[in-house]
Amino acid sequence: MSMRRFTMPRPWLGLYALAFFAFLHLPLITLAAFSFNSSRFTVWEHFSLSWYGAIFRDPQLLEGLWNSTVIALAATAFSTAIGTMCAYGLWKRRSRVITGALYLSLVTPEIVTGISLLALFQWAFRWLGWQLGLYTVILAHGAFSIAYVVIVVAARLRTVSPQLEEAAMDLGATEWQAFLHVTLPALVPGIVAAALLALTVSFDDYVITSMVAGVDSQTLPMVIYAMARRGASPVINAISALITAVFGILILISERVREA
Amino acid sequence: MKLRSWFLLPAWLWLAALFAAPLAIVLSYSFLSRGAFGGIEFPWTWESYQRLFDPLYLAIFFRSAVMAAAATLGCLLLAFPAALFISRARRRKYLYLQLVLLPFWTSFLVRTYAWLFLLRDTGLINTVLQSAGIIHRPLPLLYNSGAVLLGLVYGYLPFMVLPIYATLERLDPALLEAAADLGARPWAALFRVVVPLSRPGIAAGSILVFIPCLGAYLTPDLLGGGRIVLVGNLVQNQFTTARDWPFGSAVSILLMALVTLAAWRYLRREAGDLL
Numbered sequence: 001m002s003m004r005r006f007t008m009p010r011p012w013l014g015l016y017a018l019a020f021f022a023f024l025h026l027p028l029i030t031l032a033a034f035s036f037n038s039s040r041f042t043v044w045e046h047f048s049l050s051w052y053g054a055i056f057r058d059p060q061l062l063e064g065l066w067n068s069t070v071i072a073l074a075a076t077a078f079s080t081a082i083g084t085m086c087a088y089g090l091w092k093r094r095s096r097v098i099t100g101a102l103y104l105s106l107v108t109p110e111i112v113t114g115i116s117l118l119a120l121f122q123w124a125f126r127w128l129g130w131q132l133g134l135y136t137v138i139l140a141h142g143a144f145s146i147a148y149v150v151i152v153v154a155a156r157l158r159t160v161s162p163q164l165e166e167a168a169m170d171l172g173a174t175e176w177q178a179f180l181h182v183t184l185p186a187l188v189p190g191i192v193a194a195a196l197l198a199l200t201v202s203f204d205d206y207v208i209t210s211m212v213a214g215v216d217s218q219t220l221p222m223v224i225y226a227m228a229r230r231g232a233s234p235v236i237n238a239i240s241a242l243i244t245a246v247f248g249i250l251i252l253i254s255e256r257v258r259e260a
Numbered sequence: 261m262k263l264r265s266w267f268l269l270p271a272w273l274w275l276a277a278l279f280a281a282p283l284a285i286v287l288s289y290s291f292l293s294r295g296a297f298g299g300i301e302f303p304w305t306w307e308s309y310q311r312l313f314d315p316l317y318l319a320i321f322f323r324s325a326v327m328a329a330a331a332t333l334g335c336l337l338l339a340f341p342a343a344l345f346i347s348r349a350r351r352r353k354y355l356y357l358q359l360v361l362l363p364f365w366t367s368f369l370v371r372t373y374a375w376l377f378l379l380r381d382t383g384l385i386n387t388v389l390q391s392a393g394i395i396h397r398p399l400p401l402l403y404n405s406g407a408v409l410l411g412l413v414y415g416y417l418p419f420m421v422l423p424i425y426a427t428l429e430r431l432d433p434a435l436l437e438a439a440a441d442l443g444a445r446p447w448a449a450l451f452r453v454v455v456p457l458s459r460p461g462i463a464a465g466s467i468l469v470f471i472p473c474l475g476a477y478l479t480p481d482l483l484g485g486g487r488i489v490l491v492g493n494l495v496q497n498q499f500t501t502a503r504d505w506p507f508g509s510a511v512s513i514l515l516m517a518l519v520t521l522a523a524w525r526y527l528r529r530e531a532g533d534l535l
Contacts, residue, residue: 017345017356020338024363024417027374030384034377042377042387082270089267098268101275107523109475111492112512115499116282119509123285143278146271175263204367207477207492211499221369228482232377240370251365 028244035237051238061239064223071134071219072202075141080195082142083149088183090150091157102147113144114211121212132214140212141205145198152197156190157183189257196254200247283516290509300505308510317494317511324490327405327480328473331412332420335469336462338413339420343461344454346421347428357425364418372482375411376402379483403485411479416472420465427461428454467526471519491515 038048055061090098105113117140121132160183168178206221213219220239227236290308295301311317346356363371378384381398389395401407431454439449455462477492489497491511498508 013341013345013348016341020342020345021356021359023338023414024359027378027414028363028366028371031370031374031377034384042382042384043391082274085267086271086274089264089271092264092267095268098271098275101279103523104520105279107471107519109472109477109492109515109519111475111477111495112286112516113282115495115508115512116286117278118499119285119289119505120278120282139278143274146274150271179263200365200367204369206369211496221367224369224373225482228373228376232373232380232383236373237377240367240373243370244366247366248362 031237032241032244035234035241037234040234051234052242054235055239055242058235060218060223061220061235064218064220067134067137067217068203068220071137071141071217072199074138075145075202076195076198078138078142079145079149079198080191083146083194083198084153084187084191086146087150087153087157088179088187090154091160091162102150105144106147110144110205110207111211114140114208117143117208118211132212132217134214134217136212136214137209137217137219140208141202144205144208145201148197148201149194152194153187153190156187156193160186192257193254196250200250203243203247286509286512289505290513292506294504294506308507311507312510312514320489320494321491321514323488324474324476324492327409327412327490328470328476330409331416331473332466332470334409334413335417335420336466339417339424339465340455340458340462343421343424343428346425347431357422360418360421360425368415369478371415372411372479375407375414375483379407379410402483403487405484405488407483408480408488408490411483412473412476415479416469419468419472423464423468424458424461427458431457464526467523471523474519474522475515 034042034044035051036047036049037044038050039045086098086102089095117136121136125131164182164186165178168182169175173181204221206219206225209219210222210225213222220243224236224239227233289300291304291306292300293303293305293307312321342360346353346360349356376383379401380386381400381402383401385401386395386398390398435453435457436449439453444452475492476490477496480488480490480493481496486493492515495508495511495515498504498511502508
């Protein structure tokens, strides 16, 4: 669709768009560019990879990276399984309570999610005698990313015809077989996209994590955040550029799978 | 039991154990008293809610609402022309949309840190201005409400562009031709036809930006340097440093109520559409 007859001063709009995209992208591009600067100050000296080397000599960053990876993988498995099942269940029959709760969980401010899960864990620990740790972070991440998974998988389900399952059952398949062999294969791209989304959401989260993490479960965003609060450092530029690159690759994979 | 009921079972468990239970605990804590060592004690009391009316805390809520409204307005002003540009592009429309979405997919923490890197005293902007001889001492760009506003606008801009783009894309070009035939100049057609017709997109985008901004914690903490206290920071402070869980819970409940109220109409429509 075009609006050929509708002519606003076109060059101005084009110029504006240029400035708009520059505003959106230049901060991240300069951030990444200065991660290759040999000086620790914001004056360009010469090209260097020393800040990337510094990442791998910082035990806190490495531990955070490890913890974040473990948490993201476990939380993704948890939320992708529950979210996919939920989307399929809702496709079969609507449930206003579950749908409402999913949307409410999406609009809940992160800090409120964080403190309410903290309150739950502390309350449960009074009887159990456990402590905050990696597994509380995994539960928290799994809990808040379920809504994202449901939305992505439900979007995919809308392209699937319910008659296919009915046809399979008319031909003698059980309800379970119809799901497993007819609907599930059609959902795979949506499930992969949802899992990658859950992975990035978990890997990125600081606010909720900082409330429910134990002393031994510092994640990468928590380490970066503590460094950033102390002041900027080229090491953060380097790790930021790395995270952006890894996220970018994950999203590219997700787009490819979704289009397939 | 039918198969579909089994499929919804984990979701019900999630809803009960990890969504409703935590909120119920916070709700009950908000009616309890603070113990001598920061714990929670009986008796039941309204005290935490009464404290919300302290001018100090009302000011924080007011400041958060103003900040969220300003960020929403900022996003709207920046996003509308961009959405118009993309919807009118004849080529590379997909590329432009991807360019809007790209920062949305990168880490929120990294995007916020990028502004810390640019705005601080020894950051890029101050360094460039100083070496050009325009200024002699660094401008105080960071750790003020301007920096927080900038961070919020930057962080949530894609949320505004996409819904506006979606309504502009559905706009019937015949309406614009009619406006032009009837003698409307381009700018008049823009403000009297295009803008009013894109109101659904503007409303959706505003909700999507306003809600996270109202409960923002990370941006005011990082770019405000702890000097700009919004509701999110108040909640965090009560649960950590101040250790007044009942009051922190009351603040959270009020914040939840405001957010749900703001989202209510949108939630009802969207929830029906999407799931």
